[in-house]
Amino acid sequence: MTVRGGWKDDEAENWSATVQWLVRSCIRGCLNWSLESKFRFRMEVRAYIRKLIVATFAVASIAASCDVAKGWAANVSAPDAAANSRVSSATDDFGFRLLKALAKDPKRNTIISPLGVATVFAMAYNGAAGATKAEMAKTLGLGSLSDDDINRANQHLMHTLAKADPAVQPEIANALWVQKDYPINPDFRTVCHSFYEASAANLDFVGNPKGAAEKINSWVDKHTHHRIPVLVKEVDRETRLILTDAVHFKGRWLSKFEASDTRPRPFHLLSGESRNTAMMEQTGDFLYLENQDFQAIRLPYGNERYAMYVFLPRKTAELPDFVRSLDQQHWKQWTGQFASRRTQIDLPKFETDYTEQLNYALNEMGIKLAFDASRADFSRIPLNPTSGNALYISGVQHKTWIKVDEEGTEAAAATALVFEASAEISTSNVMMVDHPFFFAISEKQSGALLFAGVVMDPTSKGDAE
Numbered sequence: 001m002t003v004r005g006g007w008k009d010d011e012a013e014n015w016s017a018t019v020q021w022l023v024r025s026c027i028r029g030c031l032n033w034s035l036e037s038k039f040r041f042r043m044e045v046r047a048y049i050r051k052l053i054v055a056t057f058a059v060a061s062i063a064a065s066c067d068v069a070k071g072w073a074a075n076v077s078a079p080d081a082a083a084n085s086r087v088s089s090a091t092d093d094f095g096f097r098l099l100k101a102l103a104k105d106p107k108r109n110t111i112i113s114p115l116g117v118a119t120v121f122a123m124a125y126n127g128a129a130g131a132t133k134a135e136m137a138k139t140l141g142l143g144s145l146s147d148d149d150i151n152r153a154n155q156h157l158m159h160t161l162a163k164a165d166p167a168v169q170p171e172i173a174n175a176l177w178v179q180k181d182y183p184i185n186p187d188f189r190t191v192c193h194s195f196y197e198a199s200a201a202n203l204d205f206v207g208n209p210k211g212a213a214e215k216i217n218s219w220v221d222k223h224t225h226h227r228i229p230v231l232v233k234e235v236d237r238e239t240r241l242i243l244t245d246a247v248h249f250k251g252r253w254l255s256k257f258e259a260s261d262t263r264p265r266p267f268h269l270l271s272g273e274s275r276n277t278a279m280m281e282q283t284g285d286f287l288y289l290e291n292q293d294f295q296a297i298r299l300p301y302g303n304e305r306y307a308m309y310v311f312l313p314r315k316t317a318e319l320p321d322f323v324r325s326l327d328q329q330h331w332k333q334w335t336g337q338f339a340s341r342r343t344q345i346d347l348p349k350f351e352t353d354y355t356e357q358l359n360y361a362l363n364e365m366g367i368k369l370a371f372d373a374s375r376a377d378f379s380r381i382p383l384n385p386t387s388g389n390a391l392y393i394s395g396v397q398h399k400t401w402i403k404v405d406e407e408g409t410e411a412a413a414a415t416a417l418v419f420e421a422s423a424e425i426s427t428s429n430v431m432m433v434d435h436p437f438f439f440a441i442s443e444k445q446s447g448a449l450l451f452a453g454v455v456m457d458p459t460s461k462g463d464a465e
Helices: 009-033 038-077 081-102 114-125 130-140 147-163 186-196 209-223 316-325 328-335 359-365
Strands: 110-112 169-179 199-203 239-252 263-268 274-290 294-300 306-313 339-348 350-357 391-404 408-421 429-432 437-443 449-455
Touching (some): 081 449, 110 350, 147 169, 186 199, 199 209, 209 408, 239 449, 350 359, 350 449, 359 391
Parallel strands (some): 169 199
Antiparallel strands (some): 110 449, 263 274, 274 294, 437 449
């Protein structure tokens, strides 16, 4: 993930050394020329004095630029710690609630990116006003946090995820796609660019909706490393703005599974049927938790900052009850109780995708006004808001893909938010993941949930079938 940040210290040092060399050269030149003829001295010393003056100003200018850049970087990289914690916790809790609203089909794998959906809504939040903004704040769990606190916390989170582990590849990209003749408030554009590194492009949704969709899908395909080639199938001619977010993750297990140990074993579905699936196996010291309701394990990647948590209900049919119990309070409680134990883990290999329009689930969660063409208030997005250029959210499309094998995990997600014009134990444990389970990919320091989902059938390829 690319993180902007102005001048870097080593770059400034290189420039400073170069200019210092130039200054010394000029001085030596002036001294050498003083030994030559008076004529050459009179004719050329003025030019070298000018170079000396320019070099002096250059040194001062670079030093000032570095000081300004370092000061800016310090400001954006160290926002309020309490706000950071609140926003991170809110994002996770929002993700759990969204998963509960979506994971209702006992035959379907449901995979979401809480981080991705929350990020695209955080950008939209900067354009909301009045009751629409208040309703979004409540559903997103942002409470009374200021826009600046939210934006800085999200920016800090993006930087934290990028630097967490050099061996893991997390990438987040954001973009604004604007109808070419629709005037956007420059403040809204600046906030999205400055805090979310969102690019911006003008498209012709009205005259060339197919071409507009192709450009957006090309962007999504690139930023998900070709795992999600199509996100937007059709664009309505009433579309004025689309906000997109793409998340890509690739990490190798700290302790990989040996392919020679993978063998077919039955996986028991909620229906009572079984499916033969490739089951990976290894034994090692892992952070592990068990109680009367479930077994759980933490499988780390790289330097252990990122990990996959797998929660397996004691009984095959209990996953729906477990999902209903998911919230930020339980998640924090459970993840704080893991202890190192010798454990044999049997985990199915799987590759699946998921596509869903999130409108209904978000409405069920409490975001209602934003989807109402007659009552939505996003008056901070247009340059000069009027009843003629008012906006509402017509759709939120979310698509994910994940692959888990002996080497590690690769996952991708993309979200499009479309605006239209209104109208611890020493004994060895065995964890056989042979029935529906919950998983989450999380970063340790921030607690951010990049992906979360329920696997009902690891042999199902998801919506691609």
